Amino acid sequence: QVQLQQSGPGLVKPSQTLSLTCAISGDSVSSNSAAWNWIRQSPSRGLEWLGRTYYRSKWYNDYAVSVKSRITINPDTSKNQFSLQLNSVTPEDTAVYYCARSSGYYYEDWGQGTLVTVSS
Amino acid sequence: QSALTQPASVSGSPGQSITISCTGTSSDVGGYNYVSWYQQHPGKAPKLMIYDVSNRPSGVSNRFSGSKSGNTASLTISGLQAEDEADYYCSSYTSSSQGNVFGTGTKVTVL
Numbered sequence: 046q047v048q049l050q051q052s053g054p055g056l057v058k059p060s061q062t063l064s065l066t067c068a069i070s071g072d073s074v075s076s077n078s079a080a081w082n083w084i085r086q087s088p089s090r091g092l093e094w095l096g097r098t099y100y101r102s103k104w105y106n107d108y109a110v111s112v113k114s115r116i117t118i119n120p121d122t123s124k125n126q127f128s129l130q131l132n133s134v135t136p137e138d139t140a141v142y143y144c145a146r147s148s149g150y151y152y153e154d155w156g157q158g159t160l161v162t163v164s165s
Numbered sequence: 166q167s168a169l170t171q172p173a174s175v176s177g178s179p180g181q182s183i184t185i186s187c188t189g190t191s192s193d194v195g196g197y198n199y200v201s202w203y204q205q206h207p208g209k210a211p212k213l214m215i216y217d218v219s220n221r222p223s224g225v226s227n228r229f230s231g232s233k234s235g236n237t238a239s240l241t242i243s244g245l246q247a248e249d250e251a252d253y254y255c256s257s258y259t260s261s262s263q264g265n266v267f268g269t270g271t272k273v274t275v276l
Contacts, residue, residue, distance in 0.1 A: 082264065091168055092211070094256055096262030097192040107263035143210055150199035150265060153222060155210035 047071040049144050049156035057138075057163050061081055063131040067144030067156050074119070074120045074127055075100045080147045083118060086158075087140035092120045134163045167197030169194065169255055169268035176274040182243040185271045188236060193266055195236035199258035201265070202231055202240045206251045214253075215240060242273070250275045 053065035065083075072079060080099035086092050088115040098118045108116050117130040131138060142159050145152040170188040177183040187194065187202075194200055200218045203211035213222055215231035218238065228243045238257070242249055255268035 052234035081246075084264075091269060092267035094262070094267070097264065109262060109264060149216065150197075151213060151216040151256065152203075152211070153213045153216070154267075157210070158210050 047154040049146065049154055051144055051156040051159045053159055053161075054075050055160055055162060057161060058165050059071055059135055059163055060133055063129070063134050063138060063142075063161055063163075064152045065129045065144070065159055065161070066126055067128070068124065068126040069146075070125075070128075072146065074098075074125050075122055077101060078108055078148050079119070081118075081127045082145045082147055082152060084145055084152070085140040085145070086141045090140070093140075095129070096130075099130055103112075167266075169257060169266060171253075171255060171268040171271045172275065173269075174272045175221075176276055177245045178276045179245055179247065181245050182241060183245060183273065185240045185242075185253055185255075186274070187238040187240070187257075187268050189238075189257055189266070190236055192261060193257040193259040194233065194238050194255075196260065197258045198233070199265075200231065200233055200238040201256045202229075203254045203256065204249075204251045205254065211254060245275055247275050249273060 050068045057063045061087045080097045082097040083095040115132045120127045144156040146154040173177040199204045202215040205211045218233045253271045259266045
């Protein structure tokens with residue numbers, strides 16, 4: 046049973062960096078068969094995949110075109126977790142952010158979600 | 166990347182069957198057998214209900230079934246129950262991204 050526990054601030058000022066962490070239990074961030082994703086949900090944009098990190102003999106990252114210039118997803122093997130950093134945020138980045146595990150073309154385990162509001 | 170199209174709402178009485186459609190293109194739904202469906206109750210994270218068009222994860226009721234024809238996938242809920250009232254989202258692999266594209270979402274109401 047894989048569990049994902051998210052942490053991070055719920056309020057970020059415009060132009061600053063949004064940072065969230067997803068702690069993994071029941072699997073390893075270094076798994077050769079899983080990928081670790083960040084997905085967000087807002088009324089205006091719906092569900093939107095943001096990016097992923099995964100290990101296949103070396104580390105790989107993929108990012109959505111819409112955020113590619115502003116996003117970084119990093120694994121932390123010492124803590125068995127992964128993180129999201131989104132730079133230069135605007136009010137349009139206000140959303141519920143989820144981390145999720147995928148072992149195929151679907152997302153089978155999700156974190157509890159974090160509402161992040163971008164406001165001064 | 167455009168979202169997949171779903172009806173905004175579908176309703177049914179307890180015990181009835183309902184079907185939710187999910188329309189995409191040949192670059193996503195129609196081109197691959199990688200459609201998944203998620204159930205989301207208010208304030209909760211999405212839950213995987215169907216993957217690879219018609220497969221159910223362990224623990225998901227067999228009242229939920231999936232299918233696909235051309236560029237349209239479908240989720241059928243049979244024997245509708247009050248606990249099925251939720252939002253449902255489809256998702257598909259897409260050739261234009263390394264991540265899935267999601268549907269617009271359908272609110273299911275049990276009358």
